[in-house]
Amino acid sequence: MQNMDQITFGQALDYLGRSVGALVIADQNADSYRTLVRRGIFQELLGESGTYKELMQALWFHFNKSDKGITEDYQVFIPIFGSFTGKNSKRLNLLVNDTPHIVQMMIQPVEGTDFNLILLDELDASNCEDDTDTLKKVNTIQNIYLYSMCFDLTHDTTSSISLTEVSEDTMNPEISYSAWRQMIVNMFLEKDREKFLKKSDPDYLRTHFAPGHIESFDIQMQNLDGVYIWVKLIFGRMDTTNENDFRFVYMVQNIHDTTVSMQAAIRHYEELASRDPMTRIFNHGRIETELCNAIEACRKDGTAAALLILDIDHFKSVNDRFGHAAGDRTLIRFAEIVQAALGDRKAAFGRWGGEEFAAVVYGLEGDALAETAELLRKCIAETAFETVGSITCSVGGSGLLPKDTLETWFDRADRALYAAKDAGRNCICIR
Numbered sequence: 220m221q222n223m224d225q226i227t228f229g230q231a232l233d234y235l236g237r238s239v240g241a242l243v244i245a246d247q248n249a250d251s252y253r254t255l256v257r258r259g260i261f262q263e264l265l266g267e268s269g270t271y272k273e274l275m276q277a278l279w280f281h282f283n284k285s286d287k288g289i290t291e292d293y294q295v296f297i298p299i300f301g302s303f304t305g306k307n308s309k310r311l312n313l314l315v316n317d318t319p320h321i322v323q324m325m326i327q328p329v330e331g332t333d334f335n336l337i338l339l340d341e342l343d344a345s346n347c348e349d350d351t352d353t354l355k356k357v358n359t360i361q362n363i364y365l366y367s368m369c370f371d372l373t374h375d376t377t378s379s380i381s382l383t384e385v386s387e388d389t390m391n392p393e394i395s396y397s398a399w400r401q402m403i404v405n406m407f408l409e410k411d412r413e414k415f416l417k418k419s420d421p422d423y424l425r426t427h428f429a430p431g432h433i434e435s436f437d438i439q440m441q442n443l444d445g446v447y448i449w450v451k452l453i454f455g456r457m458d459t460t461n462e463n464d465f466r467f468v469y470m471v472q473n474i475h476d477t478t479v480s481m482q483a484a485i486r487h488y489e490e491l492a493s494r495d496p497m498t499r500i501f502n503h504g505r506i507e508t509e510l511c512n513a514i515e516a517c518r519k520d521g522t523a524a525a526l527l528i529l530d531i532d533h534f535k536s537v538n539d540r541f542g543h544a545a546g547d548r549t550l551i552r553f554a555e556i557v558q559a560a561l562g563d564r565k566a567a568f569g570r571w572g573g574e575e576f577a578a579v580v581y582g583l584e585g586d587a588l589a590e591t592a593e594l595l596r597k598c599i600a601e602t603a604f605e606t607v608g609s610i611t612c613s614v615g616g617s618g619l620l621p622k623d624t625l626e627t628w629f630d631r632a633d634r635a636l637y638a639a640k641d642a643g644r645n646c647i648c649i650r
Contacts, residue, residue, distance in 0.1 A: 240322070241339040247271045247302060248333050260315045260322075261339060272297055278311060278324065278339075290445030295402060302392060303328075303335060310342075365442070365450065365471045369457075370396040372421045372465035396421070406441045414438065415452070424454065425465055431458035437474065449478035497547060498554040500576075501569025509567040509579045510625050517619050525583040526632040527592055527616040529557065529599075532644040534574035537607050545606040550574065552604055553612075560598040564591070584618055592616045592647040600645060611645035618649075 236242075241261035245252040253268045254261075264277055275297050281288050307326040312319065325338040368380040375395045394402075400419055404412050417423060418436060428434070433455040440450045451472040459466065493505040501509070513524040531537075531553060538546040550570075557576065558568055565581040583591060592614045599612045615636025619628055631650050639648040 238340075239338060240341050241265060241337075243274065243337040243339070244329075245271055245274060245335050245337055246333055247298070247335070252337075260313070260320055260341060263315050264313065274337075278313075278322075278337075279309070289443040290441070292406065292441060292445060293443055363472055365473050367468070367470040370399070370467050370469060372396065372424060372467070373463075408439045408447060411438045418452070418454070421465075424456070424467065428454070428456040428467070430456055430462065430464075432456050437478065440471070448473065448475035450474060495570040498551050498570050500554045500558060501567055503569070503571055506567060506569035506571060506577050506579065507625070509569075510628065513579050513581070513619060514623060514625065514628070517621060517623075521621075522581060523584050524579060524581050524619045525588045525591075525616055526619070526628060527578045527580060527588075527595065527614055528571065528632050528636045529576045529578070529595060529612050529614050530636055530640070531574040532611045532613055532640075534610075537610065541607050549604050549607055549610065552602075553599065553610075556598050556602055557595055560595050561591075588616055588618055589647065589649050592649060596645065596647055613639040613644050614647040615639050616647065616649045 236256065239256060240258055241254060241264075242256040243252050243254050243265065250271045251268065252271055252274045254265050257265050257267075265274070276288055280297050303326045305328060309324045309326075311322040311324055313322055314320070321342045323340050323342055327336040327338070328334070329336060364381075364383065366380075366382055368377055370377045375397055377392070377394055377396050377399055380392065400416065404415055407415050414436070415438060418434075433453065435451050435453040437449060437451050439447045440452075442448050451474045453468075453470040453472060455468045455470075457464070457466040457468065493501055495502040510526065513522070516522040517524060531549075534546070534549075537549055554568075554570065554576065557578070561568060561578065561580070564583075566578050568578040569576065571577045578595075580588075580591060596612060596614050599610065602609075604610055613636060615632050615634070615638065617628060617632040617635055635648040635650040638650075639646050642648065
């Protein structure tokens with residue numbers, strides 16, 4: 220048995236060559252690699268040769284602990300993040316044939332060339348249990364943040380970049396802050412890009428951030444799957460003793476689920492606030508808002524609109540004869556019939572109060588307005604209502620004039636309604 224002093228350098232190299240998982244020589248500038256040795260899982264993972272981009276995708280630029288690739292838009296960063304200056308070491312979490320593997324990657328530049336030697340070896344999972352437990356605890360905090368980095372405005376540099384969905388390790392690629400801004404801006408929705416550029420502008424940051432100051436804003440950003448999600452962008456200036464030291468921390472927090480839930484809740488309560496609780500059509504306040512919107516649209520671009528007011532004839536007798544429960548069912552059915560009769564027309568229909576209803580209908584003028592009012596009256600008159608049988612309604616209408624206010628427009632339609640009632644009810648009047 221040999222002792223340690225008898226092992227030669229050549230024997231050590233020979234043993235290393237026979238036991239290592241893979242040895243790869245790569246040239247980023249030529250976008251190529253060649254495997255000198257590949258054993259075990261690396262026979263599945265690596266080809267005999269290929270492009271440098273393919274190598275980075277297989278080893279590192281994919282979702283952490285997965286073989287799922289990252290959307291093409293984000294692969295623009297591969298040349299930057301896959302560029303290693305000097306010796307480097309990384310631990311990789313790879314998935315090969317649905318089985319997780321922990322791999323140690325060592326990068327050794329070849330002196331006098333543009334080549335890197337990449338040494339890959341699978342670690343014994345049992346020896347990494349403590350590390351894994353620690354990483355789980357760290358990731359509970361880290362995974363809230365999809366991305367983080369430091370940057371220095373004075374020297375226009377970036378450092379300590381962490382992309383948690385790719386790796387637990389931080390990186391220090393040679394990319395300036397100004398170049399990073401121009402690359403990352405394409406990951407935001409087009410309508411939000413100007414906002415990002417304004418908030419991340421070096422002059423803005425210098426002007427608005429005192430040492431220790433933090434600001435954040437919500438925006439939609441493309442994730443590594445290529446899907447736009449809601450994120451919170453956080454900028455914080457480091458609190459140092461030098462007031463001319465403009466170093467910052469930047470973080471991207473995933474707030475998509477929370478934001479979507481909040482938006483759904485807001486829409487829900489907005490809907491409740493806009494609806495009549497009994498008929499479930501728009502309430503008085505929402506119809507009044509629609510009237511104002513129609514007036515504004517008319518003044519802005521001449522959009523035609525008309526107001527129709529419908530009143531159930533002799534509704535008090537319905538309540539007196541059949542009771543208020545039957546009266547409520549009648550109101551609900553009345554709303555359903557008118558809503559259906561309006562069909563595909565662009566219209567907002569609601570309960571103005573009691574047995575009176577109002578519809579703001581866009582694009583209606585002249586004869587079309589009278590025809591629509593008559594259609595609504597006829598639909599009601601021809602329907603047999605539960606318990607109460609037949610009912611009728613009177614309809615008053617008026618087209619919107621450019622000079623109208625809410626009061627003048629509504630007053631003209633209201634006077635048309637009373638003219639229809641004075642004419643014997645179950646008829647229409649347009650003014």
